[in-house]
Amino acid sequence: MDYPRDAMSHRLPVLRPLAPALRARLLGAGLVVVAALVLLSVLATWLLSLPGAVVTVTVILAAVALGVLLALLLPRHWVVRLDEDGYRVRLLRSARARSARWSEVLDVQAGTVDGVRCTTLRLRDGRSTTLPVDALAGDPTELTSLIAEQLDRTHGYRRLR
Secondary structure (H helix, E strand, O other): OOOOOOHHHHOOOEEEOEOHHHHHHHHHHHHHHHHHHHHHHHHHHHHHOOOOHHHHHHHHHHHHHHHHHHHHHOOOOOOEEEOOOEEEEOOOOOEOOOEEEHHHEEEEEEEEEOOEEEEEEEEOOOOEEEEEHHHEOOOHHHHHHHHHHHHHHHHOOOOOO
16 A cells, blocks of 8 residues: 655655764764874883884874774764665664664664663564664654654554644
């Protein structure tokens, strides 16, 4: 049965990157690690009378590492993707099932896991995908609503208004 496209259909695909606060924390941790490595390189060069090229190479590698880290943490890199066919998740350890078609999803539940607000998609085969909604950019309630609307449409349910 073919259902008419509604407002939800026009909003797909939905791409959600990491939340800005989480990206900032990851970037800060990366900066600290890189700075520590450069400092250790300078100290080792000074204490062991190594050539200055060691520090130069370390600084160049540190700059490349920071460039890669910045590129990975840009908002254009999605963590959760919802489209007409299903969903895909990457970079989240909590996602046991990395992807599934909407027809495979049994239900969606909002709850708290270890003090973190999550949306869990349970699949028909017993697997699940847990999304820590505060780790994702955008409104957590809107994400859960988008998923529920897509599941309703996939299973042929209609909301009473």
